[in-house]
Amino acid sequence: MLLLVLVELPFYHSSVRLFRIHMKYNLTDLRLFIAIAECRSLTHGAERSFLAPSSASHRIKMLEASLGTVLLHRRSRGVELTRAGEIFLRHARQVFARLEQMHSDLAPFAEGVQGHVRLWANTHAIHSYLPQDLSAFLAQQPQVSVNLEEHTSADILAGVARGDAEIGIIAGYDDYQEVELLPYRADRLVLITAPAHPLAGSTSLAFAQVVSQPFVMLHAGSAIHTFTMNAASNMGTHLNVRVQVNSFEAVCRMVAAGVGIGLVPREAVRLSGHQPLSIIEVADAWAQRDLKICTSRKTPISSFARALVDHLLAE
DNA sequence: ACATCTTACTTCAATAGCGC
């Protein structure tokens, strides 16, 4: 049986016709290619995929013909990926990651879950208030599952307006025509430094006064990273990012160790425990980052999503 | 329902290139 891969791929949109005519490769081919790429050997990749080397060779040849490009440099002692092969490998892994996500998303339904809520939130909400609030909600509503994704506030508003997410949690944006905004939590970004840092002891500073300092930041791609980078960019400068980490708690630890200074929500400092930190107010107006819940004005949300909104507002 | 054809895919055996 030929199982066509119909997962959305970047080249799909630009060549739908070609795709339908020539794209006759399947998940076995993708899995085989990943195995070959990881083994750097067609023979060993084939073995890992329970195929004869000749079969693997044939499949890869057909795959390359289907894509119209060479994916492997054949060597006497194995294979090497071409540039196209590296790109294909990345996409193939993404396909399997998305399949895993699909199974993960569907699993709750097989286990009797009746409702599913798509919730998008910014970094701040995900790292501070949502863990507790969602935990309490899910304990009360065991038949509901929540798909939580992190995005920038701008993307969340657009996503909710489009209907990609039922509920969003954002900061900033007091007015946005297509969505309804409800107050969730009040919070403010603050600067943190190690107690021995020269800036420690200041009560309030403008962001422009510290922008040249080495910063400890969340990883690139996180909503707050994008937001802070844009704030620096609006001042016509670049942020000096010394270290990037994966959580606000890690930011606090790094700052406490003297690696640099940090810009984090006040709540995140409280949640990080008892790190020795000096907290400095940011004088800029944008530092006030009150969190708001947003829902579409056009598309009615499910009863499960409504229940979650009510729960968040009641907290 | 059954026979036949077609297609996709596989294995096997042979071959070639390369490094030690």
Add this chain to the structure above:
DNA sequence: GCGCTATTGAAGTAAGATGT
């Protein structure tokens, strides 16, 4: 020369499509 690896062509198999 030997061992490892990739490729090619021939032949076999299984499943679906088609015809009677």
